[in-house]
Amino acid sequence: xxGDMQDYSQSIAAVSVFASNFLFWSESxxxxxxxxxxxxxxxxxxxxxxQYYIIFPLFMMLAWRFGQRKLVALLGVAALLSLALAQKTxxxxxxxxFFLLPTRGWELLMGALAAVYLVEQRAALNGRLAxxxxxxxxxxxxxxxFLFSKKTPVPSVYTLIPTIGALLIILTxxxxxxxxxxxxxxxxxGIGLISYSAYxxxxxxxxxxxxxxxxxxxxxxxxxxxxxxxxxxxxSWRYVEQPFRNRHWxxxxxxxxxxxxxxxxxxxxxxxxxxxxxxxxxxxxxxRELWSIRMVESGNYVRxxxxxxxxxxxxxxxxxxxxxxxxxxxxxxxxxxxxxxxLNQSIQLSTFHISSRxxxxxxxxDFTEHIDYSDLKGCIKKNWYQHDKLQVLMKEADVIWLASNxxxxxxxxxxxxIKNIRVDFGKPVVVFGTKNFGDVKIKRLLQYPQSxxxxxxxxxxxxxxxxxxxxxxxxxIDTFIDVSGLLCKSHTVCRLFTEEGKLISYDGGHLTLxxxxxxxxxxxxxxxxxxIIRQESVR
Numbered sequence: 001x002x003g004d005m006q007d008y009s010q011s012i013a014a015v016s017v018f019a020s021n022f023l024f025w026s027e028s029x030x031x032x033x034x035x036x037x038x039x040x041x042x043x044x045x046x047x048x049x050x051q052y053y054i055i056f057p058l059f060m061m062l063a064w065r066f067g068q069r070k071l072v073a074l075l076g077v078a079a080l081l082s083l084a085l086a087q088k089t090x091x092x093x094x095x096x097x098f099f100l101l102p103t104r105g106w107e108l109l110m111g112a113l114a115a116v117y118l119v120e121q122r123a124a125l126n127g128r129l130a131x132x133x134x135x136x137x138x139x140x141x142x143x144x145x146f147l148f149s150k151k152t153p154v155p156s157v158y159t160l161i162p163t164i165g166a167l168l169i170i171l172t173x174x175x176x177x178x179x180x181x182x183x184x185x186x187x188x189x190g191i192g193l194i195s196y197s198a199y200x201x202x203x204x205x206x207x208x209x210x211x212x213x214x215x216x217x218x219x220x221x222x223x224x225x226x227x228x229x230x231x232x233x234x235x236s237w238r239y240v241e242q243p244f245r246n247r248h249w250x251x252x253x254x255x256x257x258x259x260x261x262x263x264x265x266x267x268x269x270x271x272x273x274x275x276x277x278x279x280x281x282x283x284x285x286x287x288r289e290l291w292s293i294r295m296v297e298s299g300n301y302v303r304x305x306x307x308x309x310x311x312x313x314x315x316x317x318x319x320x321x322x323x324x325x326x327x328x329x330x331x332x333x334x335x336x337x338x339x340x341x342x343l344n345q346s347i348q349l350s351t352f353h354i355s356s357r358x359x360x361x362x363x364x365x366d367f368t369e370h371i372d373y374s375d376l377k378g379c380i381k382k383n384w385y386q387h388d389k390l391q392v393l394m395k396e397a398d399v400i401w402l403a404s405n406x407x408x409x410x411x412x413x414x415x416x417x418i419k420n421i422r423v424d425f426g427k428p429v430v431v432f433g434t435k436n437f438g439d440v441k442i443k444r445l446l447q448y449p450q451s452x453x454x455x456x457x458x459x460x461x462x463x464x465x466x467x468x469x470x471x472x473x474x475x476x477i478d479t480f481i482d483v484s485g486l487l488c489k490s491h492t493v494c495r496l497f498t499e500e501g502k503l504i505s506y507d508g509g510h511l512t513l514x515x516x517x518x519x520x521x522x523x524x525x526x527x528x529x530x531x532i533i534r535q536e537s538v539r
Contacts (some may be wrong), residue, residue: 001291001443002278002280002292003278004278005278005279007027008039008040008278009271010270011023011040011043011249011411013267013268014270016267018047020040020043020044021047021099021100021101022047022100024038025044025095025096025098025099027461028095028099030521037039037205039203040203044099048099048100048108050103052105053435057447059432068116072113072116075109075116076113079105079109079110079113079354080106082103082104083157083170084408085156086103086104086159086249088153089103090103090154090377091153092097094153098154107159108166110239111167111170114171115470118170125172129175130176133168133171134168134174134178136173140161140165140168141162141169143165143484144165145162151372151373153373154373161221161517184229191230194233194237195322197237197240197241198229198230201229207229211443211514212233266515284304285503286450290442291446293503295513302329303512305332305335305336305355309349310351311351311387311389312350313350314350314396315348319399320346320347321399321533321535322399323397323398324349324352325432326351326352326354326385327432327510328360328403329405330435330483330510331512333511333515333519335520337517337518338516338520338523339516340516340519341521342524343524343533349398352387352393354384355375355382356405356406357372358378359384360377360388360402360404360410362417363417363420380486395427398428399429399532400430401431401432401456402418402429403432403483405434407467411467411471430479430481433477433482433483434484435484435509436460437460437509438461439502439508442504442506445503450501454497454498456497456501457496458493459494460492468485481523481528486522487519498517500514504518
C-alpha cells in the first residue's frame with residue numbers, strides 16, 4: 001500500500017547512509033506498523049556495525065599511544081559502561097536501547113577483546129578445558145534461543161548469555177574439540193559461507209509475502225521461504241559476494257564508485273517514492289481515503305485531545321459536569337467520541353493516563369505478579385494513582401470514568417478497585433468496557449467495491465467477549481457501560497463501516513474520526529450518560 005511503500009522508501013534511503021537504526025527507532029511506538037511488515041528492518045544491526053566501524057578505528061588511533069595494557073583496560077571499561085547503559089535504558093526506553101550503538105557497543109567490544117586475546121594467545125586452553133568451554137558456549141546460545149521470550153529485556157545482562165556463549169566458541173572451539181568438529185563439518189561451513197547473504201534475504205522475503213497475502217501466512221509458507229532464502233543466499237554469495245572480493249575482477253576504486261553510485265540511486269529512489277506518498281496515484285480517490293486513514297489518524301489523532309487535557313484543572317464556574325477520565329488509548333478514543341458529538345457541551349473533562357499493561361486499578365494490595373516484566377519498571381515508575389494532582393482532581397470531580405483495554409485478571413478484581421475509589425474519594429465511578437472490531441486488514445477491505453463495504457463485518461474476538469462477560473457479572477448495571485454492545489449491536493459481530501461507508505476502526509482497536517463520531521452518537525443515548533448530563537446521581 002502507498003503508506004507502506006512510503007515507509008519502505010525511507011528505509012531504502014536510510015540503509016544507504018548507515019542510518020536505518022535511527023529510522024526504525026524513531027518509527028517505533030504503540031501505533032507504528034508491525035515490525036514483521038518492514039522489509040528492511042533487519043538492516044538496523046548493519047547500521048550499528050557500520051557506525052561502530054567508523055568510530056572504533058578513530059578510538060584506536062587516539063588510544064594506541066597509551067600502550068596495549070591500557071588500551072585493553074579502556075576497551076573493557078567502555079564495554080562495561082555500554083552494558084550498564086543498556087541495562088538502565090532497556091527498562092525506560094526499550095526501543096532506544098535496542099536500536100542504538102551506545103547500548104549495543106559492548107557486544108561488539110567483546111569481540112575486540114577476544115581479538116586481542118587471540119593475537120596474544122597467552123594462555124591456550126588444554127583439550128578437556130577447551131572442550132568444556134566450547135560446549136558451554138554452545139549450550140548458552142541454545143538456552144537463549146529456547147528460553148528467551150518477548151518478555152526478556154534486550155539488550156541487558158540477559159544478553160550476556162548468548163554473547164559470552166559466542167565468545168567461548170570463538171576462543172575455544174579448536175578443530176580438536178567436539179564443537180570445533182561440528183562447526184567444521186561441510187554442511188555447517190557451507191551455511192556459514194552463505195549466512196550473510198541469507199541474513200540479507202530473509203526479512204524482505206518474509207515481509208513482502210506478508211504484504212502480498214491477505215491472511216497471515218502459515219508455518220509451511222515460512223518453511224518454504226526459509227528454503228528459498230538459502231537458495232537465493234547461495235546465488236548471491238556465488239555471483240555477487242565472490243566477484244566483489246576478487247581484486248582482479250574489480251579494483252578498490254571501482255568498488256567505491258559503484259558503492260557511491262548505488263547509494264545515490266537508492267537515496268534518489270527513496271526520495272521520489274516519499275515525495276509521491278508511495279506512488280499513491282495507483283489507487284482511486286476512494287481507495288486512497290481508505291488506506292490513508294491509518295497514516296492520517298493513527299497516533300496523533302487518537303491521543304492529541306486526551307493529552308491536551310491531562311490533569312487539567314476543573315473550572316468551578318463552568319456548569320457542566322466535572323468528569324475525570326483515567327485510562328489508556330481506549331480512554332483517548334472516548335475523549336474523541338465526546339468531542340466528535342455534542343456530549344462535550346455537557347461535560348468538562350480532565351484526563352490521566354494509566355496503561356492497560358499496568359492495570360488501571362486502585363488497590364491496597366500488590367497485584368504486580370500479573371504484569372509482564374518488560375512493563376513492570378515503567379508501571380512502578382508512573383506509580384498508578386499515586387500522583388498528588390490526580391488525587392486532588394479525584395476529590396473535585398463529580399464523577400470518575402475508567403476506560404481501558406481491560407484484561408480478564410483486571411476485570412476480576414476491578415470491583416475492589418471501584419470500592420476503594422468510592423471509599424477514599426466519595427465519588428461515583430463509571431467503567432467503560434473494552435472494544436475490538438477483529439482483524440482489520442485494509443488490503444482485504446480494498447477488494448470490496450465501495451458500495452459493498454458498508455456490509456462488511458468481523459467476529460468479535462473471544463478475548464473481548466470473555467472480558468465483557470466477567471465485567472457484566474461483576475459490576476453493577478449503574479456502573480458499567482458495555483462499549484462492545486454499543487458499537488457492535490451484537491456480542492458476536494461488529495460492523496467495520498458506518499452507514500455512510502466510513503471506516504470505524506483502522507486497526508481493530510482504535511477509532512477513526514468517523515468511528516469516534518459513531519461512538520459518541522451511541523454513547524449519548526446511554527442511560528448512564530443521560531443521567532450524568534441531567535446531573536442526576538450515579539452510583
